[in-house]
Amino acid sequence: MAKNQSELASVLVTSRGVKQKSVRVKKQYKGLQSIMLGSILPIVLITVWELLSRIGFFPSYQLPAPTVIFQTIVGMAQDGTLWGHIGITTYRVFAGFVLGTIAAVILGSLVGFYKKAEQLFDPMIQAFRSIPSLAWVPLFILWMGIGEPSKVTMIAVGVFFPIYLNIVSGILGVDRKLIEVGKMYGLSTFQLVRRIILPASLPSFLVGLRSGLGLGWMFVVAAELMGASQGLGFLLVVGQNMSQPETIIASIILFAIIGKLSDWVLKKVETRSLHWQDRLVK
Amino acid sequence: MAKNQSELASVLVTSRGVKQKSVRVKKQYKGLQSIMLGSILPIVLITVWELLSRIGFFPSYQLPAPTVIFQTIVGMAQDGTLWGHIGITTYRVFAGFVLGTIAAVILGSLVGFYKKAEQLFDPMIQAFRSIPSLAWVPLFILWMGIGEPSKVTMIAVGVFFPIYLNIVSGILGVDRKLIEVGKMYGLSTFQLVRRIILPASLPSFLVGLRSGLGLGWMFVVAAELMGASQGLGFLLVVGQNMSQPETIIASIILFAIIGKLSDWVLKKVETRSLHWQDRLVK
Amino acid sequence: SSSASSEEKPEEIRLDYAYYSPTSLVLKNFGWAEELFAEEDIEVTWTLSQGSNKALEFLNSDSVDFGSTAGAAALMSKATGAPIKNVYIYSKPEWTAMVTNPDSGISSLEDLKGKKVAATLGTDPYIFLLRSLAAEGVAADEVEIINLQHADGGSALVSGDVDAWAGLDPHMARLELESGAELFYRNADFNTYGFLNVREEFAENNPEYVNKVIELYEKARTWILENPEEAAALLAEEAGIDVEVAKKQLERNDFSNPVPGETHINAIVEAGKVLQAGEVIKADVDIEETTNALIDPSFAEEVIGE
Amino acid sequence: MSLELKNVSRTFNGITAVKNISITAEPGEIIGLLGTSGCGKSTVLRAISGLDNDYDGEISINGNTKKEVHDTTGFIFQEPRLLPWLPVLDNVTFGLKGSRAEKVQRAKEYLESVGLSGKEQLYPRQLSGGMAQRVAIARALVTSPEILLLDEPFSALDAFTKMQLQDLLLDVWNTYQSTVVLVTHDIDEALYLCDRIIVLRGQPGVIDTELVIKEERPRARGSQEMAEYKRKILDRLDLNNAHSYTS
Amino acid sequence: MSLELKNVSRTFNGITAVKNISITAEPGEIIGLLGTSGCGKSTVLRAISGLDNDYDGEISINGNTKKEVHDTTGFIFQEPRLLPWLPVLDNVTFGLKGSRAEKVQRAKEYLESVGLSGKEQLYPRQLSGGMAQRVAIARALVTSPEILLLDEPFSALDAFTKMQLQDLLLDVWNTYQSTVVLVTHDIDEALYLCDRIIVLRGQPGVIDTELVIKEERPRARGSQEMAEYKRKILDRLDLNNAHSYTS
Numbered sequence A, B: 001m002a003k004n005q006s007e008l009a010s011v012l013v014t015s016r017g018v019k020q021k022s023v024r025v026k027k028q029y030k031g032l033q034s035i036m037l038g039s040i041l042p043i044v045l046i047t048v049w050e051l052l053s054r055i056g057f058f059p060s061y062q063l064p065a066p067t068v069i070f071q072t073i074v075g076m077a078q079d080g081t082l083w084g085h086i087g088i089t090t091y092r093v094f095a096g097f098v099l100g101t102i103a104a105v106i107l108g109s110l111v112g113f114y115k116k117a118e119q120l121f122d123p124m125i126q127a128f129r130s131i132p133s134l135a136w137v138p139l140f141i142l143w144m145g146i147g148e149p150s151k152v153t154m155i156a157v158g159v160f161f162p163i164y165l166n167i168v169s170g171i172l173g174v175d176r177k178l179i180e181v182g183k184m185y186g187l188s189t190f191q192l193v194r195r196i197i198l199p200a201s202l203p204s205f206l207v208g209l210r211s212g213l214g215l216g217w218m219f220v221v222a223a224e225l226m227g228a229s230q231g232l233g234f235l236l237v238v239g240q241n242m243s244q245p246e247t248i249i250a251s252i253i254l255f256a257i258i259g260k261l262s263d264w265v266l267k268k269v270e271t272r273s274l275h276w277q278d279r280l281v282k
Numbered sequence C: 001s002s003s004a005s006s007e008e009k010p011e012e013i014r015l016d017y018a019y020y021s022p023t024s025l026v027l028k029n030f031g032w033a034e035e036l037f038a039e040e041d042i043e044v045t046w047t048l049s050q051g052s053n054k055a056l057e058f059l060n061s062d063s064v065d066f067g068s069t070a071g072a073a074a075l076m077s078k079a080t081g082a083p084i085k086n087v088y089i090y091s092k093p094e095w096t097a098m099v100t101n102p103d104s105g106i107s108s109l110e111d112l113k114g115k116k117v118a119a120t121l122g123t124d125p126y127i128f129l130l131r132s133l134a135a136e137g138v139a140a141d142e143v144e145i146i147n148l149q150h151a152d153g154g155s156a157l158v159s160g161d162v163d164a165w166a167g168l169d170p171h172m173a174r175l176e177l178e179s180g181a182e183l184f185y186r187n188a189d190f191n192t193y194g195f196l197n198v199r200e201e202f203a204e205n206n207p208e209y210v211n212k213v214i215e216l217y218e219k220a221r222t223w224i225l226e227n228p229e230e231a232a233a234l235l236a237e238e239a240g241i242d243v244e245v246a247k248k249q250l251e252r253n254d255f256s257n258p259v260p261g262e263t264h265i266n267a268i269v270e271a272g273k274v275l276q277a278g279e280v281i282k283a284d285v286d287i288e289e290t291t292n293a294l295i296d297p298s299f300a301e302e303v304i305g306e
Numbered sequence D, E: 001m002s003l004e005l006k007n008v009s010r011t012f013n014g015i016t017a018v019k020n021i022s023i024t025a026e027p028g029e030i031i032g033l034l035g036t037s038g039c040g041k042s043t044v045l046r047a048i049s050g051l052d053n054d055y056d057g058e059i060s061i062n063g064n065t066k067k068e069v070h071d072t073t074g075f076i077f078q079e080p081r082l083l084p085w086l087p088v089l090d091n092v093t094f095g096l097k098g099s100r101a102e103k104v105q106r107a108k109e110y111l112e113s114v115g116l117s118g119k120e121q122l123y124p125r126q127l128s129g130g131m132a133q134r135v136a137i138a139r140a141l142v143t144s145p146e147i148l149l150l151d152e153p154f155s156a157l158d159a160f161t162k163m164q165l166q167d168l169l170l171d172v173w174n175t176y177q178s179t180v181v182l183v184t185h186d187i188d189e190a191l192y193l194c195d196r197i198i199v200l201r202g203q204p205g206v207i208d209t210e211l212v213i214k215e216e217r218p219r220a221r222g223s224q225e226m227a228e229y230k231r232k233i234l235d236r237l238d239l240n241n242a243h244s245y246t247s
């Protein structure tokens, strides 16, 4: 099924490609323009910040200049610690993301689909949803110790809630008319979910994924309070404990960059898989 | 407009009410049943936990029994501090929620609607989205000091992102066919947003609100690290700093309860305002 | 230095209080500051510092005028250029020590080789651990240091996730009482003192008021010395901890010498060297110079006399 | 398959949409359902399909009175209801079982029959109204259902295409001897296709007239007898409209 | 308002849907657009409406050739396109300006005309297909547009209701002298309503025939002349279908 669809998609793409060479050039130009537009704000921000730091408006013990931060990051890259921090954190977020997504898909589908499951699980899940990440820390240490499992699970918890919420609401919002089509063709509940409900609620699901991933990055800090010796969250907390503003800001910047990159991947997936939507072209 | 709609709604409700007395009784019964089903899990959980504590499986200096926690909460209620904590935190979350929602609606509509706005703002916002709450703390203290504004803003930041994300995706997902109807009737862009796009993307927006509110509660801890002397997040951190497991767990429970209550309100709003959806009845 | 006092007076004086500074709790509890400054129409605001790093953030962002920290924390901040100075020692606490479970078989730092030790990086217990190891001739990389928040380190010790813990009061006191944890290595001199810091700008503009605050702190210190029982009760009440825990914590605080002096400078310089060796403080920082810039005994000397 | 409705009624929020509908269809019969807009034709079809089970009365399909969807039933809805995320071809193979190659082959045959070969890779949003409706027709017919429920299947089509598809329907019916219930507003269509025409009227809709068309198939479109039947039906419909509009 | 299309073509992803369409409509004229399914009728209508501005060629409305939506244009889409969150009444008042009371009054009049009085508070999901289509008709007519684009507006309606609404359309046209472009598959309908009938054919669709109907209004349905016209059109359509199906 999946293979087939991608086949079809590629057919579509090539047939388009042949016919629209000029369009493609235009697209490339547009892509460039879009990147340039997107860079305006960050560049302005960094420039102003650098200037203000230079004239001493931000004293360096509070907010070091971007160049200083940049040097810090470059320094870490050179002595190799940077890759360790990024690598381990990315691994944890990825693992937690996968775990959390699986849990959310299963529970979300159940709750979205069966009234009994909703009545049973939903109240509890909604209650857990507002417990801050830091609050989980002592409990997770108690239950799972300080190894990787507790860290990954912590991130999975963060990832879980937005995905769950979006799946449930996505399922509830699926047009009855389409579900009836599936029923008419004798689909089992599972098939109904896979062939109608999941694709139909895909937009909502994908937003959930993106939200969840963002929360995954946020939960890293709490996760790495649990006995980490490496990682971006570790870097942040240590920077705070040791009054090293450049470490703090460097870790923030790294969070922003990697978070943005990971989100960009999901956004690509989103654009790809929702091409069938009858959207208004902006 | 709004008034009118509620008028219509009430007409609808009363005309239904008259015709369906037996249905109403059935509904009440169903409501009760639903609450009972929803209580099963929490009750089982608490009972097991109490038992495990009693037999000493969880040592009390790590995880006190539910009864102990309950006493702690009752104690705080009696000496009056409880209401202070709950009150101030609820106020902060509420204020931050309103602020964050307003910002998200404005920016989200712009980005969802105008390609230029998307290219300009979206990359930056997506990057900020994965910065953990704790990372903001020193920056917020630096920029805004330790008064209420910084706390409320911190919560607004947390609330902002999921709402923003859901609004943007909701707007993108609005059926072109309906937007065209609006255009045909000469609606201005603003009217288009208000009369077509907002209602059409309401399901997505409401999930965003619920997600955002949840995140608001989570950000409370970071907010109340900024020089608070009251509040649930404060309680949690003090409990952790002062080795008071019962305070920690009490604050977690309070977070869960109040979070659940606030979410319940939003869920009611959701059910009310989406009654027009052609959903499959579970 | 206070003779060069300026005419203006501050509109408000922003103090912090912290559960690790019993003196500040007493001062806040009795309202002496409000009493004193009300005469001059100066408002007093209190902010809770949840830890040294928070107090420093507050000081650096001009959110408080006085902040209580551990000495080493103040040094680390000063090393990055923070405009603060230490004007008073609120206590000589022995708030940190090496802790282990009763049946762990660990009785000296030697035994830690190859074991897991929990500590919060950059805080006093961490510095204590490094200094102790150095003093006993154990290389830091022979033990596995696990970074955990103070409370979590305690839990990890009890549950056996780690073999030892560089503990901090009141967690440490509590564990001693409740799970029988043992302090197997103690050294009061490796603790870096409780520093009351002031923002340089405030000290420059309002030296008299620095003196007045020191006077207030002195009043509180004297009260504690005279009423140890009540002080323990007050600490327990304020911090929401057990009276027994509070007593143990107070017992480990030495309130006898409030004037910053040689001993403190030496202790901080020693701590600074350890931190520099551990790359926490940058190599190009001159520790002694920074320490001297940080510690300014003049105010306390003027108020208390030598 | 035989099909029997006994006193079927359906009430929405206290308002009755159809009342006491009783129909018996022999296996292989084609039943036409005519009536003014809103008189409950689609409601009856949904009840038969099993998608709606809040009706009163009894519907038995081959003696089975359970209120459930039978997977031998095909339904062409009043709207195309294509799955927007699948291209035309996958929409048509949607209900088919078996190997991919077989499914594709069968689907292509039917797409050809409805005049859409070459459009396999288009997405629903790229189709015209009539094309979408034809895809829906192909999707239902390709499964060769034993009971076929058609809700105004050809209303969005031009005269010529409509005739082609009516013949396609008869082909399928011939091959599989399906029992068909056809809702239509086109009296000529009903006369050309049906063995029996049932006219509903009023709100709530009740059965007004039942007309048996004995004519052999293939029938001539617009013959004399047909014109006679048509006049009869138009009379009934007018009466019934006048009634429902004044009420 | 006058309306003029000059060499309008529209290409989707490299495939041309309609080609070189030129039509001139006098103010107050009713133009019928006939053609097989998928030949580009809706595409032409969308181009005229201004919703689609990726066409080639020129469309001038009262001399204005800007590619934009004119708010004096009314459009009845091929699907009802009701706003699902508004009840019927609010759907009809959607395009109206003025005080709420006025709007409601006007909307109720039109709802009465399309046979839906008493259904004001229903939501779209509670409507039958034909009822939804009628709400869409009321929504467009109530704004008394100067140019009215109709895409198979009556296809989902039974014979009697259809006739009623055709007369309603003529009433509105009489009162406001709207210029009307009507896409339909019903040749009788086109003959009853239109001053001129344009038959499109092929893929890409091009103009095949133009027929001027001189008959005075009100016209008799099914008169001798009409039958003659009908035969002509059917001929053209058949030819054209045979052509498009074999290509």
Ligand SMILES: Nc1ncnc2c1ncn2[C@@H]1O[C@H](COP(=O)(O)OP(=O)(O)OP(=O)(O)O)[C@@H](O)[C@H]1O
Pocket (backbone or CB within 6 Å): D125, D126, D127, D128, D129, D130, D131, D156, E012, E013, E017, E035, E036, E037, E038, E039, E040, E041, E042, E043, E044, E078
């Ligand atoms: N958005 C689109 N993308 C690609 N192709 C399209 C799009 N819209 C229409 N087409 C193609 O243009 C052609 C004409 O479509 P159009 O909707 O105008 O037909 P139509 O004459 O209205 O047919 P019908 O009577 O079935 O409604 C069709 O072949 C269709 O596939």
Ligand SMILES: Nc1ncnc2c1ncn2[C@@H]1O[C@H](COP(=O)(O)OP(=O)(O)OP(=O)(O)O)[C@@H](O)[C@H]1O
Pocket (backbone or CB within 6 Å): D012, D013, D017, D035, D036, D037, D038, D039, D040, D041, D042, D043, D044, D078, E125, E126, E127, E128, E129, E130, E131, E156
């Ligand atoms: N879900 C629903 N809720 C409330 N009323 C409904 C619902 N579905 C249908 N109805 C009502 O039932 C009646 C019959 O609807 P139905 O769709 O069966 O009509 P129909 O005969 O198919 O008409 P059409 O020819 O216009 O499609 C209508 O008055 C409609 O308003």
Ligand SMILES: [Mg+2]
Pocket (backbone or CB within 6 Å): D041, D042, D043, D078, D151, E128, E129, E130
């Ligand atoms: Mg119907």
Ligand SMILES: [Mg+2]
Pocket (backbone or CB within 6 Å): D128, D129, D130, E041, E042, E043, E078, E151
């Ligand atoms: Mg069309």
